[in-house]
Amino acid sequence: MTHRYQCKFTIKIIAVLSAFFLLTGCGANRAVSRGKTGNKVEDTVQGQIQKEKDSSNAADDTVKAQDPEPGSKSQTTESSGSGDTGNQSQANADREKLDCDLTTMGADMVYANVFQMMTEPERFVGKRIRIAGILNVVSVDGNNYYCCIIKDAQGCCQNGIEFVWGDGSHRYPDEYPGENTQICVTGVFETYQENGGQNKYCRLKNAELSW
Amino acid sequence: MIGMLMYYLNFPFVQRALIAGILIAMCSALLGVILVLRGFSYIGDGLSHAAFGAMAVAAILKLSDYSLLVMPVTILCALVLLRFGSSERIHGDATLAIVSVSTLAAGYLLMNVFSVSANVSGDVCTTLFGSTSILTLTRAQVQMCLVMSLLTVTIFVLFYHKIFAVTFDEDFAAASGIRVGAYQTMIAVLIAVIIVMAMDLVGSLLITALLVFPALSAMQVFRSFRGSVIYAAVLSVLGAAFGIVFSILASTPVGATIVLFDMGVFFLHLVVGKIRG
Numbered sequence: 001m002t003h004r005y006q007c008k009f010t011i012k013i014i015a016v017l018s019a020f021f022l023l024t025g026c027g028a029n030r031a032v033s034r035g036k037t038g039n040k041v042e043d044t045v046q047g048q049i050q051k052e053k054d055s056s057n058a059a060d061d062t063v064k065a066q067d068p069e070p071g072s073k074s075q076t077t078e079s080s081g082s083g084d085t086g087n088q089s090q091a092n093a094d095r096e097k098l099d100c101d102l103t104t105m106g107a108d109m110v111y112a113n114v115f116q117m118m119t120e121p122e123r124f125v126g127k128r129i130r131i132a133g134i135l136n137v138v139s140v141d142g143n144n145y146y147c148c149i150i151k152d153a154q155g156c157c158q159n160g161i162e163f164v165w166g167d168g169s170h171r172y173p174d175e176y177p178g179e180n181t182q183i184c185v186t187g188v189f190e191t192y193q194e195n196g197g198q199n200k201y202c203r204l205k206n207a208e209l210s211w
Numbered sequence: 212m213i214g215m216l217m218y219y220l221n222f223p224f225v226q227r228a229l230i231a232g233i234l235i236a237m238c239s240a241l242l243g244v245i246l247v248l249r250g251f252s253y254i255g256d257g258l259s260h261a262a263f264g265a266m267a268v269a270a271i272l273k274l275s276d277y278s279l280l281v282m283p284v285t286i287l288c289a290l291v292l293l294r295f296g297s298s299e300r301i302h303g304d305a306t307l308a309i310v311s312v313s314t315l316a317a318g319y320l321l322m323n324v325f326s327v328s329a330n331v332s333g334d335v336c337t338t339l340f341g342s343t344s345i346l347t348l349t350r351a352q353v354q355m356c357l358v359m360s361l362l363t364v365t366i367f368v369l370f371y372h373k374i375f376a377v378t379f380d381e382d383f384a385a386a387s388g389i390r391v392g393a394y395q396t397m398i399a400v401l402i403a404v405i406i407v408m409a410m411d412l413v414g415s416l417l418i419t420a421l422l423v424f425p426a427l428s429a430m431q432v433f434r435s436f437r438g439s440v441i442y443a444a445v446l447s448v449l450g451a452a453f454g455i456v457f458s459i460l461a462s463t464p465v466g467a468t469i470v471l472f473d474m475g476v477f478f479l480h481l482v483v484g485k486i487r488g
Contacts, residue, residue: 016483106461
Protein backbone atom coordinates (compact mmCIF):
# COMPACT_ATOMS: atom_id res chain seq x y z
CA MET A 1 0.00 0.00 0.00
CA THR A 2 2.73 2.38 1.02
CA HIS A 3 4.78 1.45 -2.02
CA ARG A 4 1.80 2.06 -4.32
CA TYR A 5 1.21 5.41 -2.69
CA GLN A 6 4.86 6.33 -3.20
CA CYS A 7 4.68 5.33 -6.84
CA LYS A 8 1.54 7.39 -7.37
CA PHE A 9 3.13 10.34 -5.65
CA THR A 10 6.25 10.00 -7.78
CA ILE A 11 4.17 9.84 -10.95
CA LYS A 12 2.32 12.97 -9.91
CA ILE A 13 5.60 14.78 -9.26
CA ILE A 14 6.93 13.75 -12.67
CA ALA A 15 3.70 14.89 -14.33
CA VAL A 16 3.88 18.28 -12.64
CA LEU A 17 7.54 18.68 -13.58
CA SER A 18 6.83 17.69 -17.16
CA ALA A 19 4.07 20.25 -17.37
CA PHE A 20 6.39 22.82 -15.89
CA PHE A 21 9.15 22.12 -18.40
CA LEU A 22 6.68 22.10 -21.29
CA LEU A 23 5.37 25.48 -20.22
CA THR A 24 8.86 26.90 -19.88
CA GLY A 25 9.61 25.43 -23.29
CA CYS A 26 6.74 27.48 -24.74
CA GLY A 27 8.06 30.51 -22.91
CA ALA A 28 11.51 29.76 -24.19
CA ASN A 29 10.20 30.20 -27.74
CA ARG A 30 9.10 33.70 -26.85
CA ALA A 31 12.44 34.30 -25.17
CA VAL A 32 14.19 32.99 -28.27
CA SER A 33 12.06 35.24 -30.48
CA ARG A 34 12.96 38.15 -28.21
CA GLY A 35 16.51 37.09 -28.56
CA LYS A 36 15.99 36.88 -32.30
CA THR A 37 14.62 40.39 -32.20
CA GLY A 38 17.77 41.50 -30.42
CA ASN A 39 19.81 39.63 -33.00
CA LYS A 40 17.83 41.37 -35.73
CA VAL A 41 19.01 44.67 -34.34
CA GLU A 42 22.55 43.35 -34.27
CA ASP A 43 22.13 42.00 -37.79
CA THR A 44 20.97 45.40 -38.96
CA VAL A 45 23.91 47.10 -37.32
CA GLN A 46 26.33 44.51 -38.68
CA GLY A 47 24.79 44.95 -42.13
CA GLN A 48 25.32 48.69 -42.03
CA ILE A 49 28.87 48.23 -40.80
CA GLN A 50 29.55 45.84 -43.67
CA LYS A 51 28.04 48.40 -46.09
CA GLU A 52 30.39 51.00 -44.71
CA LYS A 53 33.36 48.66 -45.07
CA ASP A 54 32.40 47.84 -48.65
CA SER A 55 32.09 51.49 -49.56
CA SER A 56 35.42 52.33 -47.96
CA ASN A 57 37.07 49.42 -49.77
CA ALA A 58 35.70 50.77 -53.03
CA ALA A 59 37.26 54.14 -52.19
CA ASP A 60 40.59 52.46 -51.50
CA ASP A 61 40.60 50.81 -54.90
CA THR A 62 40.02 54.04 -56.77
CA VAL A 63 41.88 56.32 -54.31
CA LYS A 64 39.03 58.82 -54.41
CA ALA A 65 37.38 60.74 -51.59
CA GLN A 66 34.31 58.87 -50.41
CA ASP A 67 30.95 59.92 -51.87
CA PRO A 68 27.95 59.03 -49.73
CA GLU A 69 25.83 56.37 -51.45
CA PRO A 70 22.13 56.94 -51.81
CA GLY A 71 20.40 55.99 -48.63
CA SER A 72 23.61 55.56 -46.73
CA LYS A 73 24.23 57.97 -43.91
CA SER A 74 27.63 56.84 -42.75
CA GLN A 75 30.43 59.33 -42.76
CA THR A 76 34.13 58.86 -42.41
CA THR A 77 36.15 61.11 -40.23
CA GLU A 78 39.62 60.98 -41.73
CA SER A 79 40.12 64.53 -42.78
CA SER A 80 43.23 63.97 -44.85
CA GLY A 81 43.27 66.20 -47.88
CA SER A 82 42.38 64.75 -51.21
CA GLY A 83 45.41 63.51 -53.04
CA ASP A 84 47.28 62.66 -49.84
CA THR A 85 47.30 58.95 -50.58
CA GLY A 86 49.82 58.09 -47.90
CA ASN A 87 47.72 59.50 -45.08
CA GLN A 88 44.54 58.11 -46.66
CA SER A 89 46.02 54.61 -46.73
CA GLN A 90 47.18 54.92 -43.14
CA ALA A 91 43.76 56.22 -42.15
CA ASN A 92 42.07 53.34 -43.90
CA ALA A 93 44.38 50.89 -42.19
CA ASP A 94 43.56 52.46 -38.84
CA ARG A 95 39.89 52.28 -39.64
CA GLU A 96 40.04 48.56 -40.21
CA LYS A 97 41.97 47.80 -37.02
CA LEU A 98 39.60 47.28 -34.13
CA ASP A 99 40.76 46.59 -30.58
CA CYS A 100 37.37 46.11 -28.99
CA ASP A 101 34.19 45.40 -30.92
CA LEU A 102 31.27 45.62 -28.53
CA THR A 103 28.75 45.08 -31.31
CA THR A 104 29.53 41.37 -31.36
CA MET A 105 28.89 40.86 -27.63
CA GLY A 106 25.80 40.24 -25.54
CA ALA A 107 24.17 42.95 -23.46
CA ASP A 108 25.77 41.87 -20.18
CA MET A 109 29.27 41.87 -21.64
CA VAL A 110 28.77 45.23 -23.32
CA TYR A 111 27.56 46.78 -20.10
CA ALA A 112 30.43 45.28 -18.13
CA ASN A 113 33.00 46.38 -20.73
CA VAL A 114 31.73 49.96 -20.71
CA PHE A 115 31.81 49.87 -16.92
CA GLN A 116 35.46 48.79 -17.08
CA MET A 117 36.19 51.65 -19.48
CA MET A 118 34.77 54.12 -17.01
CA THR A 119 36.51 52.68 -13.94
CA GLU A 120 39.87 51.71 -15.53
CA PRO A 121 40.17 54.09 -18.49
CA GLU A 122 43.97 53.88 -18.60
CA ARG A 123 43.66 50.31 -19.96
CA PHE A 124 41.67 51.48 -22.95
CA VAL A 125 43.36 54.75 -23.93
CA GLY A 126 44.42 54.68 -27.57
CA LYS A 127 42.32 51.61 -28.37
CA ARG A 128 39.91 51.58 -31.26
CA ILE A 129 36.46 50.67 -30.01
CA ARG A 130 33.18 50.01 -31.75
CA ILE A 131 29.93 50.28 -29.87
CA ALA A 132 26.27 50.19 -30.87
CA GLY A 133 23.49 51.82 -28.91
CA ILE A 134 21.14 54.73 -28.99
CA LEU A 135 22.06 58.35 -29.51
CA ASN A 136 21.68 60.68 -26.57
CA VAL A 137 22.54 64.38 -26.71
CA VAL A 138 23.26 66.36 -23.56
CA SER A 139 23.58 70.15 -23.56
CA VAL A 140 25.67 71.74 -20.85
CA ASP A 141 26.50 75.45 -20.82
CA GLY A 142 25.71 75.73 -24.50
CA ASN A 143 27.92 72.78 -25.47
CA ASN A 144 26.46 69.60 -26.91
CA TYR A 145 27.81 66.25 -25.80
CA TYR A 146 26.93 63.20 -27.90
CA CYS A 147 26.69 59.81 -26.25
CA CYS A 148 26.05 56.26 -27.35
CA ILE A 149 23.94 54.67 -24.61
CA ILE A 150 23.69 50.93 -24.02
CA LYS A 151 21.50 49.05 -21.57
CA ASP A 152 22.10 45.88 -19.63
CA ALA A 153 20.06 42.73 -20.21
CA GLN A 154 17.25 43.87 -17.93
CA GLY A 155 17.13 47.27 -19.53
CA CYS A 156 17.06 49.10 -16.23
CA CYS A 157 20.73 49.94 -15.99
CA GLN A 158 22.28 52.17 -18.61
CA ASN A 159 25.82 53.05 -19.46
CA GLY A 160 27.37 54.84 -22.35
CA ILE A 161 30.32 56.56 -23.94
CA GLU A 162 30.62 60.09 -25.23
CA PHE A 163 31.93 60.44 -28.75
CA VAL A 164 33.14 63.15 -31.11
CA TRP A 165 32.01 62.55 -34.65
CA GLY A 166 34.98 63.14 -36.90
CA ASP A 167 36.63 66.45 -36.07
CA GLY A 168 33.52 67.68 -34.28
CA SER A 169 32.46 69.98 -37.12
CA HIS A 170 29.18 68.22 -37.89
CA ARG A 171 26.18 70.36 -37.06
CA TYR A 172 23.47 69.27 -34.64
CA PRO A 173 20.65 68.57 -35.32
CA ASP A 174 20.98 68.97 -39.09
CA GLU A 175 23.58 66.31 -39.73
CA TYR A 176 22.94 64.07 -36.75
CA PRO A 177 20.22 61.46 -36.52
CA GLY A 178 17.40 61.99 -34.06
CA GLU A 179 17.79 61.20 -30.39
CA ASN A 180 17.19 57.58 -29.40
CA THR A 181 18.16 56.48 -32.92
CA GLN A 182 20.07 53.22 -33.02
CA ILE A 183 23.64 54.12 -33.95
CA CYS A 184 27.02 52.50 -34.33
CA VAL A 185 30.12 54.43 -33.29
CA THR A 186 33.74 53.51 -33.96
CA GLY A 187 36.46 55.65 -32.49
CA VAL A 188 39.65 55.88 -30.47
CA PHE A 189 39.24 55.91 -26.71
CA GLU A 190 40.71 58.86 -24.87
CA THR A 191 40.40 60.70 -21.60
CA TYR A 192 40.30 64.46 -21.30
CA GLN A 193 39.73 67.26 -18.85
CA GLU A 194 37.77 70.40 -19.44
CA ASN A 195 38.86 73.94 -18.72
CA GLY A 196 41.57 72.82 -16.36
CA GLY A 197 39.07 71.04 -14.15
CA GLN A 198 39.97 68.05 -12.03
CA ASN A 199 37.34 65.71 -13.43
CA LYS A 200 38.48 63.29 -16.09
CA TYR A 201 36.09 62.35 -18.86
CA CYS A 202 36.18 59.52 -21.35
CA ARG A 203 35.14 59.62 -24.99
CA LEU A 204 35.74 58.21 -28.44
CA LYS A 205 37.53 60.69 -30.65
CA ASN A 206 37.70 60.82 -34.45
CA ALA A 207 34.62 58.66 -34.40
CA GLU A 208 32.80 57.22 -37.35
CA LEU A 209 29.06 57.30 -36.98
CA SER A 210 26.53 55.18 -38.80
CA TRP A 211 22.84 54.58 -38.28
CA MET B 212 29.37 29.16 -28.72
CA ILE B 213 32.54 27.61 -27.31
CA GLY B 214 34.62 30.09 -29.25
CA MET B 215 32.61 32.98 -27.91
CA LEU B 216 32.94 31.62 -24.38
CA MET B 217 36.72 31.27 -24.72
CA TYR B 218 36.84 34.83 -26.04
CA TYR B 219 34.81 36.11 -23.08
CA LEU B 220 37.00 34.22 -20.62
CA ASN B 221 39.95 36.32 -21.74
CA PHE B 222 38.41 39.39 -20.17
CA PRO B 223 39.77 40.06 -16.66
CA PHE B 224 36.38 41.06 -15.28
CA VAL B 225 34.87 37.74 -16.39
CA GLN B 226 37.68 35.86 -14.67
CA ARG B 227 37.12 37.94 -11.52
CA ALA B 228 33.38 37.27 -11.69
CA LEU B 229 33.91 33.52 -11.91
CA ILE B 230 36.42 33.47 -9.06
CA ALA B 231 34.27 35.59 -6.75
CA GLY B 232 31.08 33.82 -7.76
CA ILE B 233 32.47 30.39 -7.03
CA LEU B 234 33.90 31.44 -3.68
CA ILE B 235 30.70 33.15 -2.60
CA ALA B 236 28.56 30.22 -3.71
CA MET B 237 30.72 27.74 -1.83
CA CYS B 238 30.60 29.70 1.43
CA SER B 239 26.86 30.31 1.06
CA ALA B 240 26.24 26.61 0.78
CA LEU B 241 28.28 25.81 3.89
CA LEU B 242 26.33 28.24 6.01
CA GLY B 243 23.06 27.56 4.22
CA VAL B 244 22.95 24.03 5.58
CA ILE B 245 23.23 25.38 9.12
CA LEU B 246 20.51 27.95 8.55
CA VAL B 247 18.12 25.44 7.03
CA LEU B 248 18.64 22.94 9.84
CA ARG B 249 18.11 25.61 12.47
CA GLY B 250 14.97 26.91 10.82
CA PHE B 251 16.44 30.26 9.83
CA SER B 252 16.02 29.87 6.08
CA TYR B 253 14.71 33.38 5.63
CA ILE B 254 17.39 35.12 7.62
CA GLY B 255 19.28 35.84 4.40
CA ASP B 256 16.45 37.99 3.19
CA GLY B 257 16.32 40.04 6.36
CA LEU B 258 20.06 40.57 6.52
CA SER B 259 20.32 41.42 2.83
CA HIS B 260 17.63 44.05 3.22
CA ALA B 261 19.51 45.48 6.18
CA ALA B 262 22.65 45.54 4.03
CA PHE B 263 20.71 47.34 1.31
CA GLY B 264 19.62 50.00 3.78
CA ALA B 265 23.19 50.42 4.98
CA MET B 266 24.38 50.65 1.39
CA ALA B 267 21.88 53.45 0.74
CA VAL B 268 23.23 55.38 3.72
CA ALA B 269 26.81 54.77 2.58
CA ALA B 270 25.95 56.06 -0.89
CA ILE B 271 24.40 59.22 0.54
CA LEU B 272 27.44 59.78 2.74
CA LYS B 273 29.58 59.25 -0.41
CA LEU B 274 31.85 56.74 1.26
CA SER B 275 34.61 55.53 -0.98
CA ASP B 276 34.13 51.95 0.20
CA TYR B 277 30.57 50.96 1.06
CA SER B 278 31.64 47.88 2.97
CA LEU B 279 32.99 50.11 5.74
CA LEU B 280 29.39 50.73 6.75
CA VAL B 281 27.53 47.81 5.23
CA MET B 282 29.55 45.06 6.89
CA PRO B 283 29.30 46.32 10.49
CA VAL B 284 25.59 47.12 10.17
CA THR B 285 24.83 43.71 8.71
CA ILE B 286 26.85 41.96 11.41
CA LEU B 287 24.98 43.93 14.06
CA CYS B 288 21.63 42.94 12.55
CA ALA B 289 22.75 39.32 12.37
CA LEU B 290 23.62 39.35 16.03
CA VAL B 291 20.30 40.95 16.91
CA LEU B 292 18.32 38.45 14.85
CA LEU B 293 20.21 35.25 15.57
CA ARG B 294 21.40 35.79 19.11
CA PHE B 295 18.93 38.12 20.69
CA GLY B 296 16.04 37.95 18.23
CA SER B 297 13.35 36.53 20.47
CA SER B 298 11.64 38.18 23.35
CA GLU B 299 8.41 37.59 25.18
CA ARG B 300 6.66 40.34 23.26
CA ILE B 301 8.13 39.90 19.78
CA HIS B 302 8.98 36.46 18.45
CA GLY B 303 11.96 35.68 16.26
CA ASP B 304 10.13 35.63 12.92
CA ALA B 305 8.36 38.91 13.70
CA THR B 306 11.70 40.51 14.53
CA LEU B 307 13.02 39.29 11.21
CA ALA B 308 10.03 40.77 9.40
CA ILE B 309 10.45 44.10 11.16
CA VAL B 310 14.14 44.37 10.30
CA SER B 311 13.63 43.15 6.74
CA VAL B 312 10.91 45.49 5.56
CA SER B 313 11.89 48.56 7.54
CA THR B 314 15.50 48.58 6.34
CA LEU B 315 14.47 47.94 2.73
CA ALA B 316 11.93 50.77 2.80
CA ALA B 317 14.31 53.12 4.58
CA GLY B 318 17.08 52.38 2.12
CA TYR B 319 14.92 52.96 -0.93
CA LEU B 320 13.47 56.15 0.53
CA LEU B 321 16.90 57.54 1.33
CA MET B 322 18.23 56.70 -2.13
CA ASN B 323 15.37 58.55 -3.75
CA VAL B 324 15.26 61.58 -1.48
CA PHE B 325 19.03 62.09 -1.28
CA SER B 326 19.85 60.83 -4.73
CA VAL B 327 23.55 60.89 -5.60
CA SER B 328 23.18 59.07 -8.89
CA ALA B 329 21.62 59.95 -12.23
CA ASN B 330 20.03 56.55 -12.43
CA VAL B 331 18.54 55.66 -9.06
CA SER B 332 16.24 53.02 -10.51
CA GLY B 333 19.12 51.30 -12.20
CA ASP B 334 21.27 51.34 -9.08
CA VAL B 335 18.41 49.97 -6.99
CA CYS B 336 17.59 47.36 -9.61
CA THR B 337 21.11 46.06 -9.92
CA THR B 338 21.55 45.96 -6.12
CA LEU B 339 18.27 44.15 -5.55
CA PHE B 340 18.54 41.66 -8.40
CA GLY B 341 22.25 41.43 -9.11
CA SER B 342 21.81 41.63 -12.88
CA THR B 343 25.41 42.55 -13.75
CA SER B 344 27.01 43.52 -10.45
CA ILE B 345 29.20 40.40 -10.38
CA LEU B 346 30.72 41.52 -13.68
CA THR B 347 31.71 44.90 -12.27
CA LEU B 348 33.88 43.78 -9.36
CA THR B 349 37.24 45.40 -8.85
CA ARG B 350 40.38 43.46 -8.07
CA ALA B 351 40.27 44.72 -4.47
CA GLN B 352 36.76 43.41 -4.04
CA VAL B 353 37.75 39.99 -5.35
CA GLN B 354 40.73 39.90 -3.00
CA MET B 355 38.49 40.73 -0.07
CA CYS B 356 36.10 38.03 -1.21
CA LEU B 357 38.98 35.57 -1.34
CA VAL B 358 40.13 36.47 2.17
CA MET B 359 36.62 36.22 3.62
CA SER B 360 35.98 32.93 1.87
CA LEU B 361 39.21 31.42 3.12
CA LEU B 362 38.35 32.61 6.61
CA THR B 363 34.90 31.07 6.41
CA VAL B 364 36.12 27.73 5.13
CA THR B 365 38.94 27.61 7.67
CA ILE B 366 36.63 28.35 10.57
CA PHE B 367 34.13 25.81 9.31
CA VAL B 368 36.77 23.10 9.01
CA LEU B 369 38.49 23.86 12.31
CA PHE B 370 35.31 24.08 14.35
CA TYR B 371 33.26 21.57 12.39
CA HIS B 372 32.35 19.32 15.32
CA LYS B 373 31.38 22.18 17.59
CA ILE B 374 29.32 23.83 14.85
CA PHE B 375 27.64 20.47 14.29
CA ALA B 376 26.78 20.15 17.99
CA VAL B 377 25.49 23.71 18.29
CA THR B 378 23.39 23.30 15.16
CA PHE B 379 21.62 20.10 16.17
CA ASP B 380 21.37 20.26 19.95
CA GLU B 381 22.28 23.41 21.82
CA ASP B 382 21.46 21.92 25.22
CA PHE B 383 23.70 18.93 24.64
CA ALA B 384 26.44 21.20 23.34
CA ALA B 385 26.17 23.41 26.42
CA ALA B 386 26.21 20.39 28.67
CA SER B 387 29.33 19.17 26.86
CA GLY B 388 31.13 22.33 27.82
CA ILE B 389 30.89 24.03 24.44
CA ARG B 390 30.46 27.78 24.63
CA VAL B 391 27.23 27.85 22.67
CA GLY B 392 26.84 31.63 22.81
CA ALA B 393 30.28 32.25 21.35
CA TYR B 394 29.78 29.81 18.48
CA GLN B 395 26.37 31.22 17.71
CA THR B 396 27.92 34.67 17.59
CA MET B 397 30.65 33.40 15.29
CA ILE B 398 28.08 31.78 12.97
CA ALA B 399 26.01 34.98 12.94
CA VAL B 400 29.04 37.05 11.98
CA LEU B 401 30.02 34.63 9.21
CA ILE B 402 26.49 34.64 7.82
CA ALA B 403 26.47 38.44 7.75
CA VAL B 404 29.81 38.54 5.94
CA ILE B 405 28.72 35.98 3.35
CA ILE B 406 25.43 37.75 2.73
CA VAL B 407 27.16 41.08 2.10
CA MET B 408 29.42 39.36 -0.44
CA ALA B 409 26.54 37.43 -1.99
CA MET B 410 24.67 40.63 -2.76
CA ASP B 411 27.12 41.22 -5.60
CA LEU B 412 26.35 37.78 -7.02
CA VAL B 413 22.58 37.45 -6.88
CA GLY B 414 21.34 40.73 -5.40
CA SER B 415 19.53 41.40 -2.15
CA LEU B 416 16.20 39.86 -3.04
CA LEU B 417 17.54 36.54 -4.26
CA ILE B 418 20.13 35.76 -1.59
CA THR B 419 17.84 33.35 0.22
CA ALA B 420 17.84 31.13 -2.83
CA LEU B 421 21.62 30.93 -2.81
CA LEU B 422 21.58 29.89 0.84
CA VAL B 423 18.64 27.53 0.76
CA PHE B 424 18.43 25.72 -2.58
CA PRO B 425 21.81 23.95 -2.54
CA ALA B 426 21.30 22.90 1.07
CA LEU B 427 17.83 21.55 0.45
CA SER B 428 18.95 19.77 -2.70
CA ALA B 429 21.77 18.06 -0.83
CA MET B 430 19.48 17.02 2.01
CA GLN B 431 17.23 15.17 -0.41
CA VAL B 432 19.95 12.67 -1.23
CA PHE B 433 22.31 12.73 1.77
CA ARG B 434 21.38 11.92 5.32
CA SER B 435 24.61 12.92 7.03
CA PHE B 436 25.55 16.46 7.96
CA ARG B 437 29.01 16.17 6.41
CA GLY B 438 27.67 14.73 3.17
CA SER B 439 25.00 17.40 2.92
CA VAL B 440 27.49 20.20 3.48
CA ILE B 441 30.00 18.94 0.92
CA TYR B 442 27.40 18.14 -1.70
CA ALA B 443 25.64 21.48 -1.15
CA ALA B 444 28.93 23.27 -1.74
CA VAL B 445 29.50 21.33 -4.97
CA LEU B 446 25.99 22.08 -6.24
CA SER B 447 26.26 25.74 -5.33
CA VAL B 448 29.61 26.14 -7.08
CA LEU B 449 28.33 24.42 -10.21
CA GLY B 450 25.20 26.57 -10.15
CA ALA B 451 27.16 29.81 -9.82
CA ALA B 452 29.63 28.88 -12.57
CA PHE B 453 26.92 27.72 -14.93
CA GLY B 454 24.76 30.75 -14.15
CA ILE B 455 27.54 33.24 -14.82
CA VAL B 456 28.62 31.55 -18.05
CA PHE B 457 25.08 31.12 -19.34
CA SER B 458 24.11 34.68 -18.51
CA ILE B 459 27.03 36.28 -20.31
CA LEU B 460 26.42 34.11 -23.36
CA ALA B 461 22.66 34.58 -23.42
CA SER B 462 22.59 38.14 -21.99
CA THR B 463 20.33 37.21 -19.09
CA PRO B 464 20.51 38.70 -15.58
CA VAL B 465 23.20 36.83 -13.67
CA GLY B 466 21.45 36.59 -10.31
CA ALA B 467 18.17 35.30 -11.67
CA THR B 468 19.93 32.78 -13.91
CA ILE B 469 21.85 31.30 -11.00
CA VAL B 470 18.73 31.08 -8.85
CA LEU B 471 16.67 29.40 -11.57
CA PHE B 472 19.41 26.87 -12.16
CA ASP B 473 19.56 26.12 -8.43
CA MET B 474 15.78 25.79 -8.39
CA GLY B 475 15.88 23.32 -11.26
CA VAL B 476 18.54 21.29 -9.50
CA PHE B 477 16.46 21.32 -6.34
CA PHE B 478 13.38 19.93 -8.09
CA LEU B 479 15.50 17.28 -9.73
CA HIS B 480 16.90 16.21 -6.36
CA LEU B 481 13.43 16.33 -4.87
CA VAL B 482 12.27 13.77 -7.40
CA VAL B 483 15.34 11.64 -6.86
CA GLY B 484 14.83 11.80 -3.11
CA LYS B 485 11.20 10.75 -3.40
CA ILE B 486 12.04 7.85 -5.66
CA ARG B 487 14.76 6.66 -3.30
CA GLY B 488 12.36 6.95 -0.39
